[in-house]
Amino acid sequence: MALVKSQPEIETMARAGAILRTVLDTLKAEIRPGLSLLELDKRARQLIEAAGGKPAFLGYKPSGATRPYPATLCTSVNNVVVHGIPTSYALRAGDIVSIDCGVKINGWYSDAAFTVAVGEVSPQLKKLISVTEEALQRGIDAAQHGNTVGDIGNAVGSFIKKQGLYVVKGLTGHGIGTNLHEEPSIFNEGKPGTGPKLVPGMVIAIEPMVAIGTNEIVQLADESYGTKDGSIAAHFEKTIAITKEGPRILT
Ligand code: MG
Numbered sequence: 001m002a003l004v005k006s007q008p009e010i011e012t013m014a015r016a017g018a019i020l021r022t023v024l025d026t027l028k029a030e031i032r033p034g035l036s037l038l039e040l041d042k043r044a045r046q047l048i049e050a051a052g053g054k055p056a057f058l059g060y061k062p063s064g065a066t067r068p069y070p071a072t073l074c075t076s077v078n079n080v081v082v083h084g085i086p087t088s089y090a091l092r093a094g095d096i097v098s099i100d101c102g103v104k105i106n107g108w109y110s111d112a113a114f115t116v117a118v119g120e121v122s123p124q125l126k127k128l129i130s131v132t133e134e135a136l137q138r139g140i141d142a143a144q145h146g147n148t149v150g151d152i153g154n155a156v157g158s159f160i161k162k163q164g165l166y167v168v169k170g171l172t173g174h175g176i177g178t179n180l181h182e183e184p185s186i187f188n189e190g191k192p193g194t195g196p197k198l199v200p201g202m203v204i205a206i207e208p209m210v211a212i213g214t215n216e217i218v219q220l221a222d223e224s225y226g227t228k229d230g231s232i233a234a235h236f237e238k239t240i241a242i243t244k245e246g247p248r249i250l251t
């Protein structure tokens with residue numbers, strides 16, 4: 001059963017989400033060749049704390065993880081899909097990087113991600129990024145009161161496949177609230193009208209993960225997930241609330 005949030009709870013999540021949106025916009029504008037992932041991570045933490053939020057990923061230990069997460073951001077470069085741990089790697093022109101971040105206020109979470117080109121990238125990578133972003137928008141548009149989780153998955157997945165790209169298997173979006181990951185799982189594929197119903201007060205993170213050459217992933221040495229064939233992947237995510245008036249984007 002989906003956890004339904006009260007209006008004041010959703011407003012607290014919206015405050016966390018507003019900080020997160022500003023932080024991600026700032027990072028996106030600052031990403032350039034030569035900037036290291038650790039510098040980006042440090043910047044993110046400073047921005048979040050200056051705004052009165054808490055980095056939600058830092059110290060987070062989901063069940064099954066061998067250690068608490070050591071950073072503010074997940075920074076996933078090129079073939080890495082999600083959960084890349086920031087290192088001293090300096091971004092290079094031609095890379096793409098996915099930045100995933102969460103902000104917490106009074107115990108309430110927000111979660112969002114984007115992928116951006118570093119310097120000039122190939123037309124193929126530009127298409128990958130724009131298709132993944134558009135897939136997120138289509139998922140949000142399907143997140144209507146009375147629809148189901150399957151309607152979101154269908155909207156996201158059918159668009160990606162029509163563009164000749166792959167929906168990464170084994171990773172999903174999720175409900176979110178006083179935990180970073182709550183029920184239900186928000187799949188990036190699905191059949192219309194199937195799965196849990198979307199009702200006002202539900203808050204979910206929709207997050208398409210798209211690869212150029214395969215839908216299969218492998219776990220890498222730092223416990224991040226990469227594409228099995230080494231092809232490039234992108235990731236966009238927003239936290240949204242289901243309302244009677246339609247989806248409300250909180251990040
Ligand atoms: Mg995320």
Ligand code: MG
Pocket residue numbers: 111112173174205207237
């Ligand atoms: Mg998420």
